[in-house]
Amino acid sequence: MARYQITETDIPFAREFLAQPIGYHSPGLQRVLNRMRGADWEFKYVLVVEERYARWRLGRLAKKRGAKVEMVDDVTYTDLLEAERDIFKRRWKDLVGQDVETLLSQSS
Amino acid sequence: MLPIVGYTNKLTAEPGETLDVMVSSFGAKSYRADFRQIIQGDTNPEGPGYKDKLVALDLGSDRPALEKPFRPGSCVIVPGLDALPPIKDFTVAAVVKPTLLDGRMRSVLSLPGFAAIGIDENDQLTGVAGGHALVTSTQLSINHWHIVSLSYCAATQNLALSVAKDLDGASEPSLPEIVTVKAEVPPGNPTECIFGASRESDGELAGFFDGKIDRPAFFDTALAPNTLRHLLTDLSQLRRQRSLLGAWDFSLKMTTQTICDVSPFLLHGQIHNAPARAMTGWLWKGQELDWKLRPDLYSAIHFHSTDMYDAGWEVDFSVTIPDDLKSGVYSVRLVPDGDEDAAYYCVFAVRPPRDRASGNTVAFLFPTCSYMAYANHRLGMDVPGTEIGMGRAVELDRHHMFLQDNPGIGLSVYETHDDETGVFHSSRLRPIVDLQPKVKSFLGGYGSNIWQFNADTHILGWLDAIDQDYDVITDEDMHEDGLRLLQRYNVILTGTHPEYYTGNMIEAMQGFTDRGGRLMYLGGNGFYWVVSFNEDMPGIMECRRSEAGIRPWEPGHGQFYHGFTGEYGGLWRRNGRPPNHLCGVGMTSQGFDISEPYVVSPEASDPRAAFIFDGVDGTRIGGFGLAGGGAAGLEVDRADQAQGTPEHALVLASSTRHTDIYLMTPEDLLDPTPDWSGTQADIIRADLTFFETIGGGAVFSTGSIAWAGSMAWNGYDNHIARMTENVLRRFDDKTAFEYPRR
Numbered sequence: 001m002a003r004y005q006i007t008e009t010d011i012p013f014a015r016e017f018l019a020q021p022i023g024y025h026s027p028g029l030q031r032v033l034n035r036m037r038g039a040d041w042e043f044k045y046v047l048v049v050e051e052r053y054a055r056w057r058l059g060r061l062a063k064k065r066g067a068k069v070e071m072v073d074d075v076t077y078t079d080l081l082e083a084e085r086d087i088f089k090r091r092w093k094d095l096v097g098q099d100v101e102t103l104l105s106q107s108s
Numbered sequence: 109m110l111p112i113v114g115y116t117n118k119l120t121a122e123p124g125e126t127l128d129v130m131v132s133s134f135g136a137k138s139y140r141a142d143f144r145q146i147i148q149g150d151t152n153p154e155g156p157g158y159k160d161k162l163v164a165l166d167l168g169s170d171r172p173a174l175e176k177p178f179r180p181g182s183c184v185i186v187p188g189l190d191a192l193p194p195i196k197d198f199t200v201a202a203v204v205k206p207t208l209l210d211g212r213m214r215s216v217l218s219l220p221g222f223a224a225i226g227i228d229e230n231d232q233l234t235g236v237a238g239g240h241a242l243v244t245s246t247q248l249s250i251n252h253w254h255i256v257s258l259s260y261c262a263a264t265q266n267l268a269l270s271v272a273k274d275l276d277g278a279s280e281p282s283l284p285e286i287v288t289v290k291a292e293v294p295p296g297n298p299t300e301c302i303f304g305a306s307r308e309s310d311g312e313l314a315g316f317f318d319g320k321i322d323r324p325a326f327f328d329t330a331l332a333p334n335t336l337r338h339l340l341t342d343l344s345q346l347r348r349q350r351s352l353l354g355a356w357d358f359s360l361k362m363t364t365q366t367i368c369d370v371s372p373f374l375l376h377g378q379i380h381n382a383p384a385r386a387m388t389g390w391l392w393k394g395q396e397l398d399w400k401l402r403p404d405l406y407s408a409i410h411f412h413s414t415d416m417y418d419a420g421w422e423v424d425f426s427v428t429i430p431d432d433l434k435s436g437v438y439s440v441r442l443v444p445d446g447d448e449d450a451a452y453y454c455v456f457a458v459r460p461p462r463d464r465a466s467g468n469t470v471a472f473l474f475p476t477c478s479y480m481a482y483a484n485h486r487l488g489m490d491v492p493g494t495e496i497g498m499g500r501a502v503e504l505d506r507h508h509m510f511l512q513d514n515p516g517i518g519l520s521v522y523e524t525h526d527d528e529t530g531v532f533h534s535s536r537l538r539p540i541v542d543l544q545p546k547v548k549s550f551l552g553g554y555g556s557n558i559w560q561f562n563a564d565t566h567i568l569g570w571l572d573a574i575d576q577d578y579d580v581i582t583d584e585d586m587h588e589d590g591l592r593l594l595q596r597y598n599v600i601l602t603g604t605h606p607e608y609y610t611g612n613m614i615e616a617m618q619g620f621t622d623r624g625g626r627l628m629y630l631g632g633n634g635f636y637w638v639v640s641f642n643e644d645m646p647g648i649m650e651c652r653r654s655e656a657g658i659r660p661w662e663p664g665h666g667q668f669y670h671g672f673t674g675e676y677g678g679l680w681r682r683n684g685r686p687p688n689h690l691c692g693v694g695m696t697s698q699g700f701d702i703s704e705p706y707v708v709s710p711e712a713s714d715p716r717a718a719f720i721f722d723g724v725d726g727t728r729i730g731g732f733g734l735a736g737g738g739a740a741g742l743e744v745d746r747a748d749q750a751q752g753t754p755e756h757a758l759v760l761a762s763s764t765r766h767t768d769i770y771l772m773t774p775e776d777l778l779d780p781t782p783d784w785s786g787t788q789a790d791i792i793r794a795d796l797t798f799f800e801t802i803g804g805g806a807v808f809s810t811g812s813i814a815w816a817g818s819m820a821w822n823g824y825d826n827h828i829a830r831m832t833e834n835v836l837r838r839f840d841d842k843t844a845f846e847y848p849r850r
Contacts, residue, residue, distance in 0.1 A: 021500070022500050022554050022701060023702050023767065024767050024768075024787070025767070025768070027768070030768055033499075037492075037495040037496045038493065038496060039492035039493065041492070044492065044495065044502065045501060046488075046502045046503070046504050047501050047502065047503045047504065048503075048504045048509065049503055049504060049505045049506065049548060052151055052152075052505070052548060053151065053152050053153055056503065059504065061489060061502075061512075063492075065489070065490055065515055065526070066512060066513070067512075068512075068513075069504065069509065080500070080554075083501060084500055084501060
């Protein structure tokens with residue numbers, strides 16, 4: 001069980017991430033991402049390549065070696081940064097139980 | 109998914125040599141094959157463009173694509189037991205330590221058709237003979253050794269199964285549990301004995317055991333468990349037992365596939381699928397850490413249901429390399445059902461002839477050891493932390509989906525077996541689905557995200573773009589031929605990540621630069637891990653990740669010495685051959701998100717380095733690239749005299765910051781305070797380094813995996829490619845470099 005729990009107080013880091021998903025992050029955002037990307041999940045969101053450098057489908061990879069990758073219906077991306085943002089929002093919803101976009105609009 | 113996959117029996121072949129090609133269908137009905145030189149494999153639209161060349165070599169027309177299975181799992185097979193007289197009374201026994209108990213039924217030892225000891229779905233010991241089955245109430249444990257036996261006395265019709273669990277923390281052995289049944293077991297003539305598996309009625313091996321087995325033995329009398337314990341403790345006395353039919357001492361001929369029977373019957377056997385030998389046995393209590401000094405304590409073999417040496421597929425066809433084919437990286441391309449997009453590439457090197465030099469003075473060193481280390485790796489699938497290290501979501505390309513569906517293909521030395529112990533061995537006698545052009549990876553950085561072979565094609569593509577003639581030689585060639593081969597060249601170029609080296613390879617490369625050769629180390633984290641080949645098992649490599657290094661597992665206490673050669677496993681840095689001696693830099697950090705430029709240092713203005721910067725201006729270089737957007741990144745090396753960097757080495761440029769995904773290597777992180785990260789610690793950097801050797805040679809090291817991704821930027825038209833070419837031109841000039849005397 002991960003010790004760090006993401007809460008509404010992390011919303012500035014959500015804003016930071018959505019502005020720049022890949023690259024330099026503040027220590028606070030890195031901690032949020034470590035929680036989201038670490039081991040404490042029954043599944044991981046993955047990007048299944050449909051066409052290299054052009055199109056990806058969202059998948060869920062179970063922990064067990066050799067388990068079938070479960071495809072998330074109707075979710076495809078044509079841009080990796082958009083994919084990162086979408087996965088971040090899904091994980092926020094899973095972990096915090098709230099829609100990050102709503103929180104962002106309330107806090108701005 | 110991959111509808112067709114294949115492999116060749118070698119990764120290097122000379123003109124005139126014949127390669128066998130093994131192919132299996134995973135959905136394809138038919139296929140045709142052609143022969144192509146691989147020039148540049150990155151298909152990123154930002155890159156220089158995919159390029160291969162068809163070689164006019166007739167590989168036949170359409171062939172049927174036949175399904176061939178992967179059959180992982182290791183064991184020992186002892187044939188020839190039918191030479192023994194018919195067995196009436198007997199005891200079979202072994203000392204075992206399971207390392208995975210997960211509800212699968214497994215075989216500890218079996219004499220097919222006669223008797224067997226196994227573990228059932230409840231982790232209890234089972235014994236079977238003459239159609240009678242026994243089960244202990246004792247559940248086996250992954251934390252302890254157990255003495256197990258099955259015995260039968262015809263006179264009393266007593267069939268007995270026994271298990272004694274050795275509790276390490278207890279002062280004396282625990283009492284055995286013995287279960288018995290009155291039964292009639294007819295005399296038998298088993299033909300073979302198998303340790304760690306059984307054989308199905310169709311002849312296939314099954315019921316593979318995950319765990320250690322020590323000193324299995326076979327007697328023609330029923331022995332009481334306490335007598336048995338006494339006998340098994342001393343193998344030298346055991347061999348004089350008149351009741352002994354066979355006793356297999358796994359500590360003999362440790363570096364081979366042979367298993368020795370120490371009984372007078374000499375019923376020797378063979379390992380199957382390369383289980384780990386030289387493993388601590390039942391009697392190892394820390395008395396010695398080097399198996400060579402006390403092999404008797406290393407009398408266990410660790411078997412895994414996931415071990416794989418030789419896929420053993422039937423040969424589909426053979427290809428003879430044309431005598432006039434120039435050296436290079438080639439592939440047999442398999443096109444399933446006319447679908448070029450689904451083609452599979454069996455990649456290998458055509459090396460120059462063994463008996464004569466090609467005349468080329470430049471060689472690309474095709475790093476087969478590092479390709480084998482990463483062969484079919486599953487870092488992005490099996491290791492949750494990979495996504496953190498990547499700084500972005502894991503991409504699963506088609507070959508990753510294939511791996512997910514086919515774990516039986518065998519693992520890389522980055523994985524653990526199902527029992528979470530490390531994978532020591534990786535073999536090339538199976539398809540290596542990530543040794544292909546076009547494939548994406550996990551660790552290649554934001555951008556092209558390619559790794560090892562496909563990333564190395566940025567260098568091959570650049571050599572092609574500048575019309576440079578070159579030979580391709582492989583790690584295995586260098587391991588076998590040493591300096592006899594390297595001495596043909598003025599310049600040797602490495603790949604982007606030549607991480608795994610045998611002792612022969614290190615010595616050959618060091619001998620090359622010492623004697624005037626020029627080394628262009630165009631990568632990062634090179635010359636890092638000790639690996640070994642096995643003289644009795646071509647095509648397999650061992651790596652035991654002892655003590656330090658960024659590593660996914662440790663070999664286990666007392667198991668740091670390689671089984672193949674007895675070499676101490678781990679980092680070359682801890683074995684008297686730090687990479688800094690060879691190339692001036694050594695691994696310092698890694699991160700797989702973005703890369704950085706280098707900042708030019710005052711040492712770059714030293715006249716000794718003027719040729720490198722000819723036509724290159726500015727104080728920052730490499731602020732672009734296909735591997736994370738910079739030339740310095742992914743895995744980076746620093747110059748460090750304390751680790752052996754020559755005092756006269758010039759650090760021409762360095763990266764000056766990295767993201768906080770870049771952390772310190774464990775070998776340097778003695779006290780893990782939170783300031784050892786890319787935005788804080790100066791030690792986390794790539795050092796572009798140059799030095800001359802006393803023999804008139806020279807070394808140019810980029811200390812960065814991402815360098816080649818910058819070479820390939822803008823169609824190879826950029827100042828990183830220019831610098832690299834400056835170095836190549838001067839290095840290819842035989843004029844001796846002057847060794848600076850300070």
